[in-house]
Amino acid sequence: MTPLALALLSAWPLHVYAQTAAGPAANTLPAVTVSATTSPDATTEGTGSYASKTATIAGKTEQSIKETPASVSVLTRQRMDDQNLTTIQDALKYVTGVESIDYGDGTAYFKARGNLLGVEFDGVSIMGGFQYLQQFDLAMYDRIEVLRGPSGVMDGASDPGGTVNLVRKRPQDTFHVSTETQVGSFGSVRQMVDVTGPLNKDGSLRGRAVLVGSDGLQSVDGTREKEVMAYGAIDYDFNPRTTLSLSAGYQVNPISGLDYGASGVYNSDFTALTGRVPSSYSQNFSPSWNYGYTSLQEANANLVHRFENGWKSQTTLFYRHELLKGDYAYAGPGATADGLSYYGEQRQRNSYDWFGADTNLSGSVQAFGLTHSFTVGANYSLLSSTAESGYVSLNGPFDGQTFSLYDPNAVQKVDTPFTYGANNRTEQYGVYAQARIHLAAPLTLVFGVREAFLQETSQSIIPAVTDWTTQAQLNHRFLPSAGLVYDILPSLTAYANYSKFLTAQTATTYTGAILPPRSGEQYEVGLKSSFLNNRLSTTAALFRINDNNRAIADPVNPTGSIAGGKAIDQGFELEVTGEPLPNWNLYAGYTYLNVRYEDDAPDLSDGTDPKHLFKLWTSYRFTQGMMNGVMIGGGMLAQTRISRGVEQGAYAIFNAQVGYRFNKHVEASLQLNNVFNRSYYIRPPGNFYSVFGDRRNVMLTVRSDF
Structure with missing residues (x-):
């Protein structure tokens, strides 16, 4: 549990009601309830599908792709297996809008929308950790999430091509x-x-x-x-x-x-x-x-x-x-x-x-x-x-x-x-x-x-x-x-x-x-x-x-x-x-x-x-x-x-x-x-x-x- 979490949660009760000191019920402000339903799991392993309903790349938590105002693609475990994809360069060749260009030495560079892509590993943004560098075999990953377009809010200063999240x-x-x-x-x-x-x-x-x-x-x-x-x-x-x-x-x-x-x-x-x-x-x-x-x-x-x-x-x-x-x-x-x-x-x-x-x-x-x-x-x-x-x-x-x-x-x-x-x-x-x-x-x-x-x-x-x-x-x-x-x-x-x-x-x-x-x-x-x-x-x-x-x-x-x-x-x-x-x-x-x-x-x-x-x-x-x-x-x-x-x-x-x-x-x-x-x-x-x-x-x- 992070200090930030403790501070906010201790100061934020489960139910918060605001009401004037002596006002009648008609003057009562609407109830505000702090709550959440269980987040859907973004894991793709075992689903047998090429489609994913949720992804974590757009906001650090599982979010509905349909309700996300950005272009998000997910390369699922099933599609990686069906296509026999074992390297990141082969995998990204089959993601919408992504260019995967081999460099001849086991590495590659990756672009989308005319610009280089950045990378996250399990949601952690890593500068300079993707282009022209060897990556792990895909047997290690459940899915590859790709957000096309700038992701400055979550990832900071980076190229506007987008971000790849290896999960x-x-x-x-x-x-x-x-x-x-x-x-x-x-x-x-x-x-x-x-x-x-x-x-x-x-x-x-x-x-x-x-x-x-x-x-x-x-x-x-x-x-x-x-x-x-x-x-x-x-x-x-x-x-x-x-x-x-x-x-x-x-x-x-x-x-x-x-x-x-x-x-x-x-x-x-x-x-x-x-x-x-x-x-x-x-x-x-x-x-x-x-x-x-x-x-x-x-x-x-x-x-x-x-x-x-x-x-x-x-x-x-x-x-x-x-x-x-x-x-x-x-x-x-x-x-x-x-x-x-x-x-x-x-x-x-x-x-x-x-x-x-x-x-x-x-x-x-x-x-x-x-x-x-x-x-x-x-x-x-x-x-x-x-x-x-x-x-x-x-x-x-x-x-x-x-x-x-x-x-x-x-x-x-x-x-x-x-x-x-x-x-x-x-x-x-x-x-x-x-x-x-x-x-x-x-x-x-x-x-x-x-x-x-x-x-x-x-x-x-x-x-x-x-x-x-x-x-x-x-x-x-x-x-x-x-x-x-x-x-x-x-x-x-x-x-x-x-x-x-x-x-x-x-x-x-x-x-x-x-x-x-x-x-x-x-x-x-x-x-x-x-x-x-x-x-x-x-x-x-x-x-x-x-x-x-x-x-x-x-x-x-x-x-x-x-x-x-x-x-x-x-x-x-x-x-x-x-x-x-x-x-x-x-x-x-x-x-x-x-x-x-x-x-x-x-x-x-x-x-x-x-x-x-x-x-x-x-x-x-x-x-x-x-x-x-x-x-x-x-x-x-x-x-x-x-x-x-x-x-x-x-x-x-x-x-x-x-x-x-x-x-x-x-x-x-x-x-x-x-x-x-x-x-x-x-x-x-x-x-x-x-x-x-x-x-x-x-x-x-x-x-x-x-």
Whole structure:
């Protein structure tokens, strides 16, 4: 129980009546009752559905998605299993409006609505913990919640693309063992074991353990990645109202033969990219001695207390450590039409330590015949990191400086000392509040506020140790949001919202002064519906993000920057998810996005955004007749053109699946990915790097459940 919870609850009795000292009953104000009903559980494990009625990402507690004035998607445990999704980059490829761009080394970057996504782990906002970083195997998580658009009230200063909340599996109150064995046609093998259940007679102590091991080749020739992951969790009920949850995770990911791909082909005077290097789309353009290694350790503690009047207090602490090291050669900048390119060798070692804390109190108040809910809390996030790297330009046998992209093993490893090193520290904290006020029976006002603080500092350690300097700072910044929800029908809701965002910038003026933060707002309107007794949900949303004060080059003083850029990100989204018929699960999401820059330009190193993005997955399970036990499924991912200097045209990838349940304990499925063997780039070539999409492949999965 937090001090904040004790203070508020001790001062707030269960029933509060206001009346004049001697006035008659006619002058009595309406009764105000502090109460709450039991919150619906947002857990998706065991539901067997692609749809989720509630999520925690929009307000720290379980809230109805239909009554939330924002775009929220939930990737449930059932859909992760049906699609055989094991990595966060594969999973987010199948979430409405999200771009998941592989980076070639087991990591990726993620965008929505033209901007990068932030991350929460079990509701704790963690700065800098998502992009270009290894994440845990998805066997650890119950669901992935995604809120598109700014989330400044709950998460503070961040990009306006949205937030991903990774929610871990919790121990169950009955004994349960499940296994998953996967064999892929590239030569991959993966084994998962999940055990959970009570650890004492009365069930007040429950535990869970998840183990994963994998070893496999990738779509690109010669690339091999291994993984070992262990996750453990314990829940303990001190009493029926108070629960302590502890969990920890460990994972290592060594990768050999990692390939960052080939850069684009330049014209004869090296002034413009004109095309890409011809390839079989399985070509590894890097030497076989390339390697990378990542280790992750994580710990989480959560204390929840439910008061007798229905209010709930919860406090969560989170810690994660990540070590990343590697030594590799890569091609670029640029290449010639016959496949000659410069190569350089890079050696690096980065370590990251994240700490996050969130404490909040939530509940409801009955007044004027209606129920109103409130959440108030505070959170803190700290990232401390050390980065060391070195780069050596290599000389090849062709013209004394270039190598053939088709013979990367001619690139010899050399000694590469660290020539750059820095310590970095980013600290953010704030207090927040959110209220859901029922203005009338069908109309609800959702209002949120935050007082935000942020500081980012750095210190050089190589080639020489320097004093710490401030790179960015925000003090006492007010971040509001407001939304209206109108229940047109019991099954149909309309909403509108406004939310403000701030994003700290590290660019400076020519005098060295810190630039003001990027700032702006999002406007969104939409319709949400639920049909068939809430088994099928739909969402339609229109949005516009105004992004101001973006750092651009100073036209007068080229050694500095000014906050003069602007971007407008606007479009609409459609999503359908759930069960149109019994035993038939369906997910479909479509996004139209138009990104316009004023006095600014897109960062081509991150790629550009497709205007049209469509995602589909569906499955049907036969439960009667000769087909009893058979499952059929499939899906597609389609997008229009993107460019990073070299264009990737529009493409569509189709997947198909068939499965059979032998009995209530064992089932198997065979999945054919990229059915038509479409050749495409996930990340088209630029000055450096490119990433191929996977070729046609087959995955056999066998699951047991006892």
